Amino acid sequence: MGEKIKTAIEIAMEKAARIGELSPEEKEKIENKEKLKPIMAEFYKGKLSPNDLWQRLKGSKLSLLVETQLNLINSLRLENPQAELQKRKKGILALETLKKDQNTSMIELNLNLIEDLQRRAKEEKERAYNNLKANIEKNPQARMREVKQGQATIVMRLSADEAAKQSPQWKQFLLEHERRYSQEFAKIVEKLKVELK
Numbered sequence: 680m681g682e683k684i685k686t687a688i689e690i691a692m693e694k695a696a697r698i699g700e701l702s703p704e705e706k707e708k709i710e711n712k713e714k715l716k717p718i719m720a721e722f723y724k725g726k727l728s729p730n731d732l733w734q735r736l737k738g739s740k741l742s743l744l745v746e747t748q749l750n751l752i753n754s755l756r757l758e759n760p761q762a763e764l765q766k767r768k769k770g771i772l773a774l775e776t777l778k779k780d781q782n783t784s785m786i787e788l789n790l791n792l793i794e795d796l797q798r799r800a801k802e803e804k805e806r807a808y809n810n811l812k813a814n815i816e817k818n819p820q821a822r823m824r825e826v827k828q829g830q831a832t833i834v835m836r837l838s839a840d841e842a843a844k845q846s847p848q849w850k851q852f853l854l855e856h857e858r859r860y861s862q863e864f865a866k867i868v869e870k871l872k873v874e875l876k
Contacts, residue, residue, distance in 0.1 A: 688713055704742075709745040722770065729769035737777060744774050745875050752871055757797055757864045765796060782874050789871040796867065800860040807852050812843040821846075825872050 688709055701709070718735055721727045727735070736747060749766045751774075759767070768790045777782050815821045822842040824835050843849055 711743045729773045732770050733773040748774050748875050785874045790868045812839050815839045815842045818854055
């Protein structure tokens, strides 16, 4: 029981001893990830603002700044609430200002594309749902569902909302919508990562 818990750096160093020496870049990357863990945990919990993040990392090496930006980019989701997306965007852009060679305009352009994509996806989803619901409201038969209860079959009348959410058309729309927008989102994120170098 006297063994201490090993850090990620110690584990990586032991692994390196087994498979050969880590390059200086690999060592730096491992060290950066370890330094970032507590900082990013505070940021994601809302204890650090983008400005606080900027203050903490001011004067850091380029590799740590890029690693932090990658961490923020990897946390982006199409479903992020607008406030969370804005917070990450501000953090990524704030860190870019700490670099000697900045690429702020291209990074901001791609972040704006993500915001636009998120808005379009939400609007399209709402429009499709409202159209489906309106069609169901016009057709009372579309709101009837047979439900088996033991040996008996009961016919239930659903609300337009319930019928829309349970409809095969809505489920198919959601699958296609998710696939299409996820692909577009992934392309923008990859472009964004390229701009960090």
